[in-house]
Amino acid sequence: MTSPSNVSLSYSDAGVDIDAGDALVEAIKPYAKRTMREGVLAGIGGFGALFEIGKKYREPVLVSGTDGVGTKLKLAFQLKRHDTVGIDLVAMSVNDILVQGAEPLFFLDYFACGKLDVPSATDVIKGIAHGCELAGCALIGGETAEMPSMYPDGEYDLAGFAVGAVEKSEIIDGSKIAPGDVVLGLASSGVHSNGYSLVRKIIEVARPDLNADFHGQPLADALMAPTRIYVKPLLALMKAIEVRGLVHITGGGLVENIPRVLQPNLTAVLKRDAWTMPPLFSWLQQHGGVADAEMHRVFNCGIGMTVIVSPANADAAIAQLRAAGETVFRIGEIRERQGDEAQTIVE
Structure with a gap:
């Protein structure tokens, strides 16, 4: 059957290149294969991915997380850098479930x-x-959607989904945190993947040369540094020491994330001179005229993860964390909350 105009249309005429999608799947298979681990029964290529929970768990509880990279992608498009945003994507979810x-x-x-570019998509994946290798998890599935007219040429969006498991008796929920406990801060690798709407606004106002030297590297490299993945060092720490609370410092910065693991009667008091804010954050604050309070609720300010332990284990x-390659600071302590004061105080 032909159309009234006798035009014979194909999916390609509509802007979708099936061959490009097939080429991408073939290109990424070797990289996905390197992430395979015990438990994977079926991965890339099927309608669904199969994973068997190992017998090392007596009462396994599944923990899931999903996230994206946010407007950091806009900077990636501007710089034509697609090789690290995939690490960001993994980090945001695996650090959350960790x-x-x-x-x-x-x-x-x-x-x-909108239109699949196989080389840049391959770089992303x-x-x-x-990122999955760094986190010790398997990349077992995904979806590539080519949707003409939905996205500008050269742009794309990413979403990630992580699933993990924890022994029911070993879930960390903050309920054991007590006054006197110590708050440790693990250094971030940079801005990570939060606050980039403000970062991009500062760049727009300051108009810096992104290729200029910035403390030994191009400013663009500092801005695009991928989010640090803390999984392996912290899983090892949990096996050796009682960890009472963990906080991934994402959107909301230090002051809005730490309260998520605190009981209503507790406050975390952080000492701002306990760690040195990295030069990139100082640059952003200076060129954007950003107030201290705003910095603390938008950016990680150099601390990507906090670990709360008893004084005896600090x-x-x-x-142990330093031996595993982490930069660690003793940044504060937990105390009884006074009235309706904030649950995170930076002083």
Whole structure:
């Protein structure tokens, strides 16, 4: 049957290149294969991915998380850098489920674009696979959606989904946190993946040369540094020491994330001179005229994860984390909350 105008249309005429999608799947298979781990029964290529929870768990509880990269992608498009945003995508979800004590098991991604560019999409998914390797989880599935007219040329969006497991008796929910406990801060690798709407506004106002040297590297490199993945060092710490609370410092910064693990009667008091704010944050604050309070509720300010332990375990936790390659600061302590004061105070 032909159309009234006798025009024979194909999916390609509508803007969707099936061959490009097939080429992408083939290109990413070797990278996904490197992430395979015990438990994977079926991965890339099927309608659904299969994963078997191992017998090491007596009462396994599944913990899931989903996130994106946010407007950091706009900077990636501007700079034509697609090789690290996949790490950001993985980090945002695996770090989130980690804080409840979960070991990330597997990850799925969603890549959506207007017109599929196989080389840049391959770079993105190579980054996702590398992030999965850093987190010890398997990249077992995903979806690539080519949707003409939905996105500008050269742009795409990303979403990620992580699933992990934790022994029911070992879930970290903050209920054991007590006055006198120590708050440790693990250094971030940069801005991570939050606050980039403000970062981009500051760049728009300051108009810097993004290729100029910034403390030994191009400013663009500092701005695009991928989010640090804390999974392996913290899983090892949990096996050795009682960890009473973990906080991934994402949107909301230090002051809005730490209260998420505190009982209503507790406050975290952080000492701002306990760590040095990295130069990039000082640059952003200076060029944007950003107030201290705004910095603390938008950016991680150099602390990407906090670990709350008892005073008796603090030194051992610091030593173990430093031996694992983390930069650790003793940034504060927990005390009884006074009236209706804030649950995180930076002084």
